[in-house]
Each structure stands twice: as structure tokens, then as C-alpha cells.
Amino acid sequence: MNRHRPALLLVNLGTPDAPEPGAVRRYLREFLSDRRVVETTRLIWWPVLYGIILPFRSRRSAEAYAKIWDHENACSPLLAITREQTHALQKRLGEAVKVDFAMRYGRPAIAERLKALMREGHEHIVVLPLYPQYSATTTATVVDAVADALRRMRHQPAVRIGAPYYDHPAYIAALAESIRSHLATLDWRPEVILASYHGIPAKMAERGDPYPLHCETTTRLLAEALGADDRTLRMSYQSRLGRAEWLRPYTDETIAKLAESGVKNLAVVTPAFSADCLETLEEIAIGGAEIFREHGGENFTLVPALNASRPGIDLLEALARRELAGWLANGAERG
Secondary structure (H helix, E strand, O other), X not given: OOOOOOEEEEEEEEEOXXXXXHHHHHHHHHHHOOXXXXXXXXXXXXXXXXXXXXXXXXXXXXXHHHHHOEOOOOEOHHHHHHHHHHHHHHHHHHHHOEEEEEEEEEOOEHHHHHHHHHHOOOOEEEEEEOOOOOOOOOHHHHHHHHHHHHHOOOOOOEEEEOOXXXXXXXXXXXXXXXXXXXHOOOOOOOOEEEEEEEOOEHHHHHOOOOHHHHHHHHHHHHHHHHOOOOOOEXXXXXXXXXXXXXXXXXXXXXXXXXXXXXXXXXXXXOOOOOOOOHHHHHHHHHHHHHHHHHOOOOEEEEOOOOOOOHHHHXXXXXXXXXXXXXXXXXXXXXX
């Protein structure tokens, strides 16, 4: 048994099982049924979700997933990259820790992996949400899922939830290094670097969600690390849904305005995403590039997410050792 060997469970948002309307519908139904994600009363939201969004958005989203699907690994890029991160981190941490992963929505599910780890005898488990900036729509939903799983267990493990890392020095250093490394591969230099974060409805921030403050802090620290000013490094929010007001400025509008103002060379970095996914690869790398060029821009690039790069795994190792403190066997803790 491994009762004294801790486990680390990496958790990302989730993905459909296939780039097909049926699979995407199942995924969106689970995701958009979460009361943390959509706070609208069910009497209003259910007709919208089941009568409009699921019938129509599922097909459009499936077409978008098809553009970026990882056919070599027969899964979405998000799933392939999270698996790669897990394997790379396991090598870093060695046999002192069992590293596993789960998805908040879709498969593998959090409850499923917690049960599996318990069956293997791991009674000390760190759950590390791969969301740098805290939001009730992301980190809190992971906590909810963990609590729901524990509620169904007679024999529960000791569980820790990893803290947000929006201002962690290793995170800022990894972002800065990834940007410098990527820009060094180009034969042109961006006039502006746009930090695009996933958005949330403005009302959620008004009710106390700290997400925009965390994003602003990340951007400020990243600017300091890069030696950039607020004209060179800007920020915006993407992926809004519906007609309600979301956090501004919007990424698509910002990209268009930059091009219209005469910016010819633009780089976009997505600090809220720990792994490349639909929102980075299709919405930004494809859709953002089209918007930029349609409005007069010329050169456009997406800085890859940290993924399983060396800086990315350096960060995950630092976070893992912080959250596992006191649980690792003697000699296994460092840094």
C-alpha cells in the first residue's frame, strides 16, 4: 500500500471526447449546467441552454474543435498536453509522489481519479487546479467537485487544494521566458504584446470575484519582468458568451482597434491558460489572426501556452513542492 506516499492531481478545465456535435453537446451541457459558471436562475437559463445554445453552439463548436484536434493522439490538444505535463512532472518528482490528472468537465473526471488514487492506497492528495488566476467559475468549481467526491466516500483521504499562482515568481519567470523564446524565433518584432485572458461576466466581478484583479496583477508583474510599458504590453479578455456585459476590453475588439490604429506586428500571449486549447489555438491563433489582417495588420503570432515546456514544468514542480510541503518523504523536498 502507498498510504504514506502522497499523490498530486493536476486538474484542467476539460474537453469533449471527439470533435463531433454529440460529444461537444455532452461536454457543454455539463459545463454550462454548473451554477458557478452560469449564475442565472434556472427558470431563465434552462430554456436558453437547451433550446438555443446546445442545439446550435454544439455544431459550431465541433467545427472549431475539428480545426485544432490532435489526430495523432486521438484527443484534444488540451488533453494531450495535460497528459504530457503529468508525465514530465512525474519524472521531475520521482517515486516520492504519484502524479495524475483529471478534467473538471468531461473525462477523466475528478471523482473517478480520486477514487482510483484511494484504491491505490494514497491517503494524502494534493489537488492542483491549473488556473493561475482564481475565479469562482474555475478554481471554486474544482473545490466543489472535490467536495462532492469526498461526500460519497466512507474512507476519505486528506486533501489539499493548490493555491492560485497568478503572482508566483516562478509563474512570472516562466511566462517571460516563454515570450522571449518565442519572439526570438520570428523574423519580425511585435510593436505590441497583448495579454489575453479568458473573460467572465462583469457582474461576477462586481459581486466580489477577484479574477480581474489577479489578471491585472499578472500583467503588471509580467510587464516588469519584460521591461515593457503599458503601450507595449496590453491586456484584454476573450471568450465571452451571450449578450451580457463581460470584463472589458474585449480581445477581438482590441485586436481590430490595434490594427486600425496602425499596428502592423502583433503578438498575443494567453497567461490564463496553462495548456493550449480551443480558446488559444482556434479563437486566437486562427480567429485573432484573421481579425488582425482584415483590419490592416500584417504579422500576427500566438505565444504558445506554457504547456509541457521546460519553463512550464519548472513552474509545476515549484507549485507541487510548495503544496506537498510536509508530505514528501525525507530528502524529497527541495526548492
